[in-house]
Amino acid sequence: MAGGEERAGGKRPPRADPLARLNAELGRIEAQLRALTEAKDRVQGLLEAVVAITREVELPAVLHRIVTTAMDLVGARYGALGVLDESGERLAQFNAVGLAGQDREALAEVGFPRGRGVLGYLIHHPRPLRVDDIASHPASVGFPPGHPRMRTLLGVAISVRGEIYGDLYLSERRDGQPFDADDENIVAALASAAGIAIENVRLLDQVRTGSEQFQRRLLPALPDLRPFDAAAFYRPAAEPHHLGGDWYDAILLPDGAVAAVIGDVVGHDLDAAAAMASTRHMLRALLFTLRTPPSAVLSQLDRTLEAITDNPVTTTGLARIEPDGAAWRLLWSSAGHIPPLLITPDGRTEHLFAEPGLPLNVDTGQPRPDHTHPLPPDTTVVFYTDGLIEHPDRPIDETLSELGRVATAHASLPLPDFVQALADHNPSDGHDDMALLALRTPSRSRTGPERRG
Template sequence: MAAEEHEYPEQAQLPDLRVRLRTELNHIDEQLRALLDAMDRMQGLLDAVVAISREVELPAVLQRIVTTAMDLVGARYGALGVLNESGERLEEFITAGLDPQEREDLAGTDLPSGKGVLGHLITHPEPLRIGDIRAHPSSAGFPPGHPCMRTLLGVAISVRGEIYGDLYLSERRDGQPFDVHDENVVMALASAAGIAIENVRLFERVRVGAEQFQRLLLPTLPDLAPFSAAAVYRPAAEPSRLGGDWYDAIPLPGGVVAVVIGDVVGHDLHAAAAMASTRNMLRALLFDRGSPPGAVLTRLDRTLQAVTPNPVTTTALARIEPEGAGWRLRWSTAGHVPPLLVTPDHRVEILAAEPGLPLGVAPEEPRPDHARLLPPEATLLFFTDGLIEHPAHDIDTSLSELAELASERAHLPLEDFVHALAEQHPSDGHDDMALLALRTPPA
């Protein structure tokens, strides 16, 4: 009996230990779930920062900031208000999450000017969490047709220490108000967004500077009467890349016109400098009236090799010479894409011929010359491979597409003709492109 009385207290404690153990396990489970949730948020944040950083155009960056913030906190609606220079009002408002009907209901509504709750974040750029927008002291109501919104999370975005704009999120999809975890992750995103915006701004300055520098290296076409001529240069889609594409047209004695187009391998200052030196050297060699284009290119290649270690360059050189009552085209290429000839009845011929080797490969090798008569009102089109290169198509397919485009646009004035081809080219736009067209006079 005494033994049974001694064991009873320990048996009475067992249920209590089980409860405490179960409670502790539940607590550990909650902690693990919270840790996993935090890890998921962190991974989502890292993915969002990477996605934002990949954009190189400002509108795409701003839109990506809004949508990634919505994804991170499960918000149905998002917006980014960009401040004007004074920082007092909104000059741009990027939205996401509105369905077609909601957008239609808001059609004609003025851009938010930064009043009410939106204005509160402008004047007080601290993170803002609101459980009931209408009950907030700064609330000014919604315009007609605006979707019903109850909750709000707002965070300012700074660039170089100045407020660039404000990020607004509304209505968590689970119906809960935004919490401190949502606020923290959106603040971290806003910090990365400020850096991404600044990077895009720098990219744009570099891109504009590179394009201006490139254009300064290209000539203004001279008067080539009786011919008409037009040229266009387009930089690569990727910002900050200098190109090595160039064109030139030079009136020579005896009514001769020389036309050249070329492409230096590379996209940097070295390629741009090589392009300038090659173009200038070729201009000097062209005034040797007795040399056909192939001989001029060979001499150019040997001179370049002796003077400077230029990169590999492709080029096409042509002379249009008077012959009887018409004109004769003489041309030679150094590894360059063939020119196109568009006849007065808009038929297109690809002047495919033995291309020769690019400059900088084998200077001692001669380059073949080719010739043909040109009819009145014919159009010659010289271009670089940036106009036709596409990873999904071979060169012959792209050339055929370009020939079809040239035929369809051949009725246009020459200036419009080259710009139409530069806009609707068959390439993927990854490379810069140059076009030069020359049209023979009427009979």
């Protein structure tokens, strides 16, 4: 039988078009590759989101970042993170993202959600929740006045150290589709990492608080320095784990003068804090035993530190405010420290630039000069560390000038308020801790009768 003839009893079965089969197979492979690419992109987005969250060191920033990254991962229009109260039954905080200004204002009038309805359902059933129609869910109680209408919901609980911390809510995919299983999985993975990030930042807060308390306990409470007014201020750096070496001190000396000290030990750790404490105590002991100018006291301190410690480099300013007729005189010496700031009774400012001398623990053989300046009644002298003025993007002369302007603007305030104003409006970027010590000479009416001697 010829090859092209039909078989007996029937027709030859049709042959599939090879090109059609190839196109179908290519289409299937393309769909798989697209799905793999989307999965890879989503996983990469998750990893980048986790990194972004863990870089935050303040709790409000962490919570906000969790919501925004979850919204980005699934393309949600709205997102929120509700933090439970101590009872675990209600929401104590509600961090919402995506609301327009008008919607946010309307909701502010009725208050943020406390955990009723579908939100409350997730609180009491902390398993991933996907809802395609919120209004039809058995637990739904409707939306408060002014709330934008939302149809879909994806909710995932966030646990910290095995306990439910809060719930992450997402609503309304931008493509109009309900949330799917892939969305649920990626957000659940993010919630797991978010719990770790929240725990880390809470631990950082504890470290930061403990460091600040430790630092403050190393600093003295100012004694009674009458007839002078005196005020001091200390603020730690913004970075966590930061222990500073900044300190201040002021004491009334037996001869009626007042000694003022400001200092900054190089470093931001326990060694710097310990060096600060030992240096401050040594200097206070020397001030009570030596009747010499500040330069000689600093030189003796430097020799003592070299002989019995391995303290790091330290900058220090030491001053005496002593009687000078009907007024006062400032006598000071610097061990590599920034100059004091003088504010006259009429509010003018002057930085007392003078030869700074070498810092402590550098070279004990170098001489240290003394400097003097008259102090009329009602004159304020401010001693401070570089954390008040340092900014990486601004030259030092610019920040010093700005500090002078801030001092002039607040010169009429009582001294505690004046020091607070300098700290609040300083030109630095906050990367370093700061210490301030301000002394104000008595007014002319008080100079004579209240002077101690």
